[in-house]
Amino acid sequence: MINNVLKSAVIFIITLVFSIPFSSAQSKSSKKKNKPNVIYIMADDLGPGMLSYYGQKYFTTPNIDKIAEQGIVFNNSYSSTFCAPSRATFITGYNDCRENKYVLTSGKGYKEAAIDASKDKIVQNRIDAVIGIEPDITYLPQVFKAAGYVTGEIGKLDYGFLTTAKQMNNHGWDYHYGYYDHTQCHGFYPMFLHENGNRISIPGNTHPDAAKTGESGSDEQQEQARWDMNGKTVYSQDLFLNKMLEFIRTNKENPFFLYHPTQLPHGPVAIPAIHPEIAFNDDLTQIEKAYASMVKRLDDDLGIIINELDALGIADNTMIIFSSDNGHELYYNYKDRTAKPYRNMQTGQPFNNITDKFYSEIGGDIFDGNNGQAGLKRSNWNGGVKVPLFIYWPNKIKPGQTSDKLVANYDFMTTMADMLGVNIQENKDGTSYYNTLLNKKQKSEEQHTSIAFGSFMGPALITHDGWKLRYFAPKNIFQLYYIPDDYKEENDVSNEYPEKVKALTSELIEKCDGNLDNGWISYGRHFKFVN
Numbered sequence: 001m002i003n004n005v006l007k008s009a010v011i012f013i014i015t016l017v018f019s020i021p022f023s024s025a026q027s028k029s030s031k032k033k034n035k036p037n038v039i040y041i042m043a044d045d046l047g048p049g050m051l052s053y054y055g056q057k058y059f060t061t062p063n064i065d066k067i068a069e070q071g072i073v074f075n076n077s078y079s080s081t082f083c084a085p086s087r088a089t090f091i092t093g094y095n096d097c098r099e100n101k102y103v104l105t106s107g108k109g110y111k112e113a114a115i116d117a118s119k120d121k122i123v124q125n126r127i128d129a130v131i132g133i134e135p136d137i138t139y140l141p142q143v144f145k146a147a148g149y150v151t152g153e154i155g156k157l158d159y160g161f162l163t164t165a166k167q168m169n170n171h172g173w174d175y176h177y178g179y180y181d182h183t184q185c186h187g188f189y190p191m192f193l194h195e196n197g198n199r200i201s202i203p204g205n206t207h208p209d210a211a212k213t214g215e216s217g218s219d220e221q222q223e224q225a226r227w228d229m230n231g232k233t234v235y236s237q238d239l240f241l242n243k244m245l246e247f248i249r250t251n252k253e254n255p256f257f258l259y260h261p262t263q264l265p266h267g268p269v270a271i272p273a274i275h276p277e278i279a280f281n282d283d284l285t286q287i288e289k290a291y292a293s294m295v296k297r298l299d300d301d302l303g304i305i306i307n308e309l310d311a312l313g314i315a316d317n318t319m320i321i322f323s324s325d326n327g328h329e330l331y332y333n334y335k336d337r338t339a340k341p342y343r344n345m346q347t348g349q350p351f352n353n354i355t356d357k358f359y360s361e362i363g364g365d366i367f368d369g370n371n372g373q374a375g376l377k378r379s380n381w382n383g384g385v386k387v388p389l390f391i392y393w394p395n396k397i398k399p400g401q402t403s404d405k406l407v408a409n410y411d412f413m414t415t416m417a418d419m420l421g422v423n424i425q426e427n428k429d430g431t432s433y434y435n436t437l438l439n440k441k442q443k444s445e446e447q448h449t450s451i452a453f454g455s456f457m458g459p460a461l462i463t464h465d466g467w468k469l470r471y472f473a474p475k476n477i478f479q480l481y482y483i484p485d486d487y488k489e490e491n492d493v494s495n496e497y498p499e500k501v502k503a504l505t506s507e508l509i510e511k512c513d514g515n516l517d518n519g520w521i522s523y524g525r526h527f528k529f530v531n
Helices: 002-017 062-069 083-092 110-113 117-131 138-148 166-172 220-227 238-249 288-312 413-422 498-511
Strands: 037-043 072-076 150-156 175-179 194-195 197-200 256-261 318-324 389-392 400-409 450-453 460-463 467-472 477-482
Touching: 002 072, 002 194, 002 238, 037 288, 062 288, 062 318, 062 389, 083 413, 110 117, 117 166, 117 197, 138 166, 138 256, 138 413, 150 238, 150 413, 175 238, 220 288, 238 288, 318 413, 400 450, 450 498, 460 498, 467 498
Parallel strands: 037 256, 037 318, 072 400, 150 175, 150 256
Antiparallel strands: 072 389, 175 194, 194 197, 318 389, 450 460, 460 467, 467 477
């Protein structure tokens, strides 16, 4: 462990060199372009409470915070309840309660190819047969390509648990590098990744499951496995950072869209070294230090990326968006501190998610990752779906702005089409917030009346004026909350406002294409399996 701390100290010193200057320097190449470069970083399972911008007290996220402070912060930003539908809504522009708008394959398809490289193309052909039935719609990268952009995705690739080069190309990606298998990407030391359809072996990594160590606890045996670096030579985020820098350098003369759906800080908890900022914090357990270090790594990488933009003279012509795929999640147990499956640490009882639900203070989350909200990932409480959304665009977005506009992650496609003058023929579910970015008056059609999202508990609806209808499908229960006066969703007022419940139920059913089961996520209902 001492070696890990010393190693992290070196990393920290290097990171200081790459801190964000936010300089106004501009090269000749950037002056040639009128269209801004766009970089979208989508964190994985990052609740707002994990950022020092929102008050995280155990560590800081200075680079992410600067994006917020020198750009615009959306206070009412919602995504989906977990990764696959979140990326699907982002890529397709439709909410995740709709029917037949995308096909989500199950994971583990590349497991045999991890052991036998010769089977890689066989596996891809098998998956192509499944994803080939996806609808013929407009996908996000196609909007950028229509405006003359080079498009690239690096990290957890595309929107299902499995993908192939054929699907990535069909969606409009010029370049893609990362995991084709989202089950493998729950490990951080892959034996191989894919680049534009080609299998790229990673020497020194020898675990077929990418060294996933599990998330069931933090006992001594598991800690030993976590820090046993045998067969864990190359950390995936190192590869992704290098590829992102290479993509930016290669395309510095042309407008580009770079999408980075990172693994960080999704579990299992895995990091090459504890970050020096928290290495000697006695308030945190070893596994909590490791988890916090994953967030710190994401923040450090953002600093390096923006330093590179500045060095190339294109920082002033680059928009950077930071968000998360869904709300907070916990990836560890610790005796008498927190537990999985989740339960009330004071009573020892599991949460029924009707009359009681997860809160950090009773669920044992020392970081308060959901920022005081109810619930976690997979739930339809706000802690599972409300996410950070920060957008930085020098000389275009006035620093220090905040907006209470109701937005969803599927609004991004419509916003970019608006900015770039691209006409989308379909009637997408998203609305544009481009005028909000520029601090201009919004048009009536740019305001959601409401948004809907699915979950493992059932769908829910949020209105622009703060009402929330929650459907708990297992018990066929509707609950009503007024979020402006009830941030923690403690007071169900459905009995007081039966007409409101009735009206919002009709609205939710409509957004679920007439069937509330469309928003009750389960593997049997939403996933196409690949054997």
